[in-house]
Amino acid sequence: MANEADQIVNTEEAAVENEINAEAETTETAAETVIAENVETVTETAESTEENAVDAAYQVENYAKEAIEHESTLSEAQIKALSKKRISKGELKRQWILLAIGFIFVLYGLLFYYLPLGGWIMAFQNYKLKTGLFHSKFVGFDKFKFMFEFDVFEWGMETTGNFFKAMKIWIDKVVFVRAIRNTLGMGILNLATTFIMAIVFAILLNEVKNKLGKRLVQTISYLPHFLSWIIVCGIVHDSLSGTGIVNELLRLFHIVDDSYNFFAHPGWFWPIVAFANVWKETGWNAIIYLAAITAIDPSLYEAAEIDGAGRWGKIRYITLPSIAPTIVILLVMNLGNLLNCGFEVQYLLGNGLVQDVAQTIDIYVLNWGVGQMDYSLGTAAGIFKSVVAIILILIFNTVAKKLGQESLF
Amino acid sequence: MKMKKDDFALNYTNSHGGEKMSDEELKTIKRMARKNTRRMDGWGWAFVICNTIFLVLFTIVTLYPVWNTVAYSFNDGLDAIRGGIYLWPRKFSVESYSKVLNIQGFVVGAKITVLRTILGTLTSLVANALLAFVISRKRFLFRSSLSLFWVVTMYVNGGLIPVMLLYRYLHLTNTFWVYIIPGMISAFNVMVLRTYMEDLPDELEESAQLDGAGYITIFIKIISPLCKPVYATVALFVAVWQWNSWFDAMLYNRMKTEYTTLQYELMKLLNSVTQQSGSANGNNTTAAAKQVTPVSVRSAATVVTMVPIICIYPFLQRYFVTGLTIGGVKG
Numbered sequence: 001m002a003n004e005a006d007q008i009v010n011t012e013e014a015a016v017e018n019e020i021n022a023e024a025e026t027t028e029t030a031a032e033t034v035i036a037e038n039v040e041t042v043t044e045t046a047e048s049t050e051e052n053a054v055d056a057a058y059q060v061e062n063y064a065k066e067a068i069e070h071e072s073t074l075s076e077a078q079i080k081a082l083s084k085k086r087i088s089k090g091e092l093k094r095q096w097i098l099l100a101i102g103f104i105f106v107l108y109g110l111l112f113y114y115l116p117l118g119g120w121i122m123a124f125q126n127y128k129l130k131t132g133l134f135h136s137k138f139v140g141f142d143k144f145k146f147m148f149e150f151d152v153f154e155w156g157m158e159t160t161g162n163f164f165k166a167m168k169i170w171i172d173k174v175v176f177v178r179a180i181r182n183t184l185g186m187g188i189l190n191l192a193t194t195f196i197m198a199i200v201f202a203i204l205l206n207e208v209k210n211k212l213g214k215r216l217v218q219t220i221s222y223l224p225h226f227l228s229w230i231i232v233c234g235i236v237h238d239s240l241s242g243t244g245i246v247n248e249l250l251r252l253f254h255i256v257d258d259s260y261n262f263f264a265h266p267g268w269f270w271p272i273v274a275f276a277n278v279w280k281e282t283g284w285n286a287i288i289y290l291a292a293i294t295a296i297d298p299s300l301y302e303a304a305e306i307d308g309a310g311r312w313g314k315i316r317y318i319t320l321p322s323i324a325p326t327i328v329i330l331l332v333m334n335l336g337n338l339l340n341c342g343f344e345v346q347y348l349l350g351n352g353l354v355q356d357v358a359q360t361i362d363i364y365v366l367n368w369g370v371g372q373m374d375y376s377l378g379t380a381a382g383i384f385k386s387v388v389a390i391i392l393i394l395i396f397n398t399v400a401k402k403l404g405q406e407s408l409f
Numbered sequence: 410m411k412m413k414k415d416d417f418a419l420n421y422t423n424s425h426g427g428e429k430m431s432d433e434e435l436k437t438i439k440r441m442a443r444k445n446t447r448r449m450d451g452w453g454w455a456f457v458i459c460n461t462i463f464l465v466l467f468t469i470v471t472l473y474p475v476w477n478t479v480a481y482s483f484n485d486g487l488d489a490i491r492g493g494i495y496l497w498p499r500k501f502s503v504e505s506y507s508k509v510l511n512i513q514g515f516v517v518g519a520k521i522t523v524l525r526t527i528l529g530t531l532t533s534l535v536a537n538a539l540l541a542f543v544i545s546r547k548r549f550l551f552r553s554s555l556s557l558f559w560v561v562t563m564y565v566n567g568g569l570i571p572v573m574l575l576y577r578y579l580h581l582t583n584t585f586w587v588y589i590i591p592g593m594i595s596a597f598n599v600m601v602l603r604t605y606m607e608d609l610p611d612e613l614e615e616s617a618q619l620d621g622a623g624y625i626t627i628f629i630k631i632i633s634p635l636c637k638p639v640y641a642t643v644a645l646f647v648a649v650w651q652w653n654s655w656f657d658a659m660l661y662n663r664m665k666t667e668y669t670t671l672q673y674e675l676m677k678l679l680n681s682v683t684q685q686s687g688s689a690n691g692n693n694t695t696a697a698a699k700q701v702t703p704v705s706v707r708s709a710a711t712v713v714t715m716v717p718i719i720c721i722y723p724f725l726q727r728y729f730v731t732g733l734t735i736g737g738v739k740g
Contacts, residue, residue, distance in 0.1 A: 094624065
C-alpha cells in the first residue's frame, strides 16, 4: 500500500514538473511524452481506486508544504504560485459543488445588494415611476443642489462675513443641513455615552467577587437589548410622561411642582435619545469587554498585588491596558458606523415640537422619498449618507492600521 | 452545597492541571481568601460599597421600567389611568389581556410574527451556514473573492429608496416573502460562522475526504454537528431580529393588514399617545383622547410582545457571548 502510494506520488510529482516544463519549452522530446503518457495512465488507474488517489493528492500537498517550509529562500510570489498548483484536478472536480453554491449566492447578492446601487442613477434624474429608470430626464446635480441650498450659505457669508455665523444660518434655514447636524450630533453623543458606559460597566462588574450576584446583574443587563425599539421607546416615553417615574421623583424632591414635559423641549431630545441607547445597549456592549477582561492572565494581577497595587492600581495598570486593543478596534468600527446609528428612536420619539433637533438623514429620506414620493431626492440623500459613511470607514480603518491594530478587512 | 464545593475543587484542579484537592487544602485556600478580604483597607471598602451601589442602581434602572409595565398591565384599566402604580397592581385584573387578544390586528400580527420568526430563522440559518461553509474551505479557488464580495455588502448598500423600488419591481412588496427573502443573508452572521468553521481542525475534512465524502456530506455530517453552538448563536440573532422588526411591515406591507406584524401593531397602539403628548397644546386633544388606548391595554400589549424573548434569552447566554466575541473582534 505505502509503496504504491509513494510511487503514485512520485509519478504525480513528475507529472506536475512535466506540465511546468511543457509550458516553458515549446518543443517536447519523444521520451518526455512517453513519460507523460505513462504518468497519465498511472494517475488514471489511481483515480479508479479513489482512496489511493486522494491519499496521493494529499501526500503531494504535504510535500509541497514541506518544500515551502524548508526552502526559506522562496519569494512570496513563488509560494503563492506553488500553493495554487497544489489544487489538483481531482480537487477541482470535487469543488464543483462549492462553485455552484457560491455562484447561487453571488447571484443572490448581486440582485439584493449590488443591483440597488444601480438605482443611484435616480439621484441624477427627475425619476418618475411612469418613465422608469431608462427614460427619465437627467438633471445632473440639481437634486443635490436643492438639498443643500448652497446659496443660503453664500448669502450668509455675504451678509455676516463670518464663517460660523453663515454656518448657523445655513443650519437654521436648510432642512437637510440640519438633518446632517442632527445625525452627527446624536451619533457622536450616543457613541460617547454608550461606549464609556459599556467599558465602565464591564470593569466594575468584573470587580464583583460574588459569583451569583455577578451573573444575575449581567443577565439582567442584557435584557433591554432583546426588546424592540418600539418597546424601549414606549418605556422611555412612559417613564418621562406626566405620571411616569421620573416626574414622580422630581415632584418627590420638589424639583418641579407640576409635571415637566420632556418631549416638548428640544434641548432634552438628544440626551433622551442617548439615554435610550445607553439603557438598551450597555449590558450587551459590555459582553465583549468582559470577554477581553476574562482573557487577561491572572498572574499579571498577582504580580501587581505584590508590587503593592490596590484595586484602582490594578484597573489602571493591568485591566485597562489589556483591553485597550479591543477598545480601539471597537471604537474605530463604531466611528465608521457613526451615520448609521439613529433612525428608529428619532422616528418613534420625535414629534412636531422637537422636529428641528430630531430629524436625521434617514428620516429626511423617509419623509421625502416615501412620504412625498420624490424618489430622486430620497436617493440623493441616501447617496450622500452612504458616501460619507464609506469615507468614514476607510479613514478609521487606516487609522486602525496606523495604530497597529488588526484592520477591519 | 456539597455539589458547589466539589465543583470548585474540580474546576480549580482542571485549571491548574493538578490532582483533585483534598478538603483540607480547600479549607486552607478559603481561609486565605477570607483573610485577604478582611485585610482590605479603607479605600478597598469604599470601592466595594460604591461599586455595589452603582450596580444595584444600574439593575434597578434596567429592571424597574419593565416590571412597572407588567404591573400596569395587570391593573384594572380605569384605575390605571390615575397613575401611581409602581411595583404591584393596585386593582388586579386580567381584563387588559383579553382586550389585547380581541384586537384583530394584534392576533394576525402575532401569527405572522411567529411564522416569520420560525421560517426566517430556518432559511437564514441554512443559507448563512452554507455560504460560510463555502467561504471557509481553505482550498476553494474563489475563496477570497467570494469573501470580499460579501464583506463589501456590510458597508455599501443602495439605500432605502432604490431597495424599496427593487422590491416593488420584484413584486415582493405586499407579500409575506418580503420578510424572508431579502434579509436571508447577513454578511455579519456569515463572518461569525466562517470564523468558527475556520478554527475547526483541517484534519476532520481531510480524513472525511479520504473516506470518499463529498463537500455536501462533509458539511452535513462533519462540520454542522460541530458548529451547533455557533448555529445557536446565529439563530438567536436572526430570531430576535425577525421578532423585533417593524419597519419592513410599515414600509412594504402597509396596505396588507393580513401581513402585519406584532411590533408594527404595537407601534400603532403606542403611537397614538406619543404623538399626542407632543401636540398637547392643540385643540384636538379631546378628539385624540378618545382614540388613545388606555395605559393598561398598552402595557398588556407590550408585555405580550416581549415575554417570549425575555423567557428565552437567559438560557442562550453562553451562545451569544461566544458569537459576539468571535464576530466583534475578528469580523
